[in-house]
Amino acid sequence: MEVAYYQDRFLSSTDELAIPIQERGHQFGDGIYEVVRVYNQKPFMMEDHLKRFERSADAIMLQLPYSREEMKAIILDGIQRSGLDNVDVYFQVTRGIAPRIHLFPDTPAVFSMIIRPARELAPEKKQNGVPVLMLEDERWANCYIKSLNLLPNVLAKQHAFKNGCEEAILVKDGFVTEGSSSNLFVVKDEILYTTPATKGILHGITRKAVLQLANTLKIQVKEEHFSPSFLKAADEAFITSTTAEILPINKVDDVLLPTDHTVTKQLQQAFQSLK
Numbered sequence: 001m002e003v004a005y006y007q008d009r010f011l012s013s014t015d016e017l018a019i020p021i022q023e024r025g026h027q028f029g030d031g032i033y034e035v036v037r038v039y040n041q042k043p044f045m046m047e048d049h050l051k052r053f054e055r056s057a058d059a060i061m062l063q064l065p066y067s068r069e070e071m072k073a074i075i076l077d078g079i080q081r082s083g084l085d086n087v088d089v090y091f092q093v094t095r096g097i098a099p100r101i102h103l104f105p106d107t108p109a110v111f112s113m114i115i116r117p118a119r120e121l122a123p124e125k126k127q128n129g130v131p132v133l134m135l136e137d138e139r140w141a142n143c144y145i146k147s148l149n150l151l152p153n154v155l156a157k158q159h160a161f162k163n164g165c166e167e168a169i170l171v172k173d174g175f176v177t178e179g180s181s182s183n184l185f186v187v188k189d190e191i192l193y194t195t196p197a198t199k200g201i202l203h204g205i206t207r208k209a210v211l212q213l214a215n216t217l218k219i220q221v222k223e224e225h226f227s228p229s230f231l232k233a234a235d236e237a238f239i240t241s242t243t244a245e246i247l248p249i250n251k252v253d254d255v256l257l258p259t260d261h262t263v264t265k266q267l268q269q270a271f272q273s274l275k
C-alpha cells in the first residue's frame with residue numbers, strides 16, 4: 001500500500017491531509033527533494049541520496065528538521081509500513097508554513113514523504129531503447145540543487161511526450177547538458193562520454209553508479225561537454241535515473257542510432273548486480 005508522512009507523523013492515507021495553503025513548498029517551490037529506489041526492501045544507494053539532499057539543503061540555506069540517522073529511520077519505517085518489496089520513496093523538505101512573503105520565515109522546515117509501488121519500465125524499452133527529443137535547456141544556473149522548482153523540466157518532458165518521445169535532452173549554449181529527469185551518456189569509439197558534474201546538471205546517483213561500474217569494467221570514460229551533433233553520431237547513447245536505471249536511446253530527433261547497445265548492455269547487466 002501507499003504510505004504518506006507529513007511533519008513528524010505517518011498519515012492514515014495519502015488523501016488524509018490537505019497541505020496548509022501557506023506552505024512554502026506549495027506557494028514558492030521553496031524546498032528540495034529526493035527519490036530513492038527500494039529493491040527487495042533495500043534502499044539503493046541511500047547514503048548517496050541523503051548526502052545529496054544535505055548538499056541541496058545547504059545550497060538553499062535550509063535547515064533540515066532531522067539528522068541523517070533520523071531521516072533513515074523514517075524512510076525504513078515507511079518501507080516496512082508499505083508491506084511492499086519494491087517501492088519508490090519520494091521525500092522533500094520545504095521551508096515551512098508561514099504567511100506568504102519572499103523572505104525566509106522563522107518557522108521550522110517541514111519533511112514529507114510518499115512511498116509508492118515502484119514504477120517499472122516496460123522491458124522492451126530497456127532492451128530496444130527509446131526515442132528522445134532535443135530541446136533548449138531553459139533552466140537556471142544551479143541545476144545541481146535538487147530543487148522543487150521543476151517547471152522547465154515538466155514542460156520539456158511534456159513537449160517530448162507529445163512528440164512521441166520518452167525524454168527531452170536539454171541543450172545549453174551549444175552543448176548537451178542532461179535529460180529533463182535523467183543524465184545522459186554517449187558511447188563513441190568504445191569511450192563513454194558524459195557531461196561533467198558542474199553546477200549546470202544534477203549529479204545523478206545512477207550516473208555515479210555507472211561511472212563506478214565503467215571503472216570496474218575497464219571502460220574508458222571522458223567527463224566532457226559534447227554537442228548535439230556528437231550525440232546524433234553516437235555508437236550508443238543512454239540515459240540514467242533512479243527510476244529508469246540505464247535506458248538506451250534508439251532515436252535522437254529524427255536520427256536513428258545503432259541498436260547493438262553492446263556497452264550499454266554490459267553496464268545494464270553490471271547494474272543488476274548492485275541491487
Ligand SMILES: Cc1ncc(COP(=O)(O)O)c(C=O)c1O
Nearest residue numbers: 181182183202204205206241242
Ligand atoms: C534533472 C535530472 N537529472 C538527472 C536525474 C537522475 O538522477 P538520479 O540518478 O539521482 O535519479 C534526475 C532524476 O530525477 C533529474 O531530475
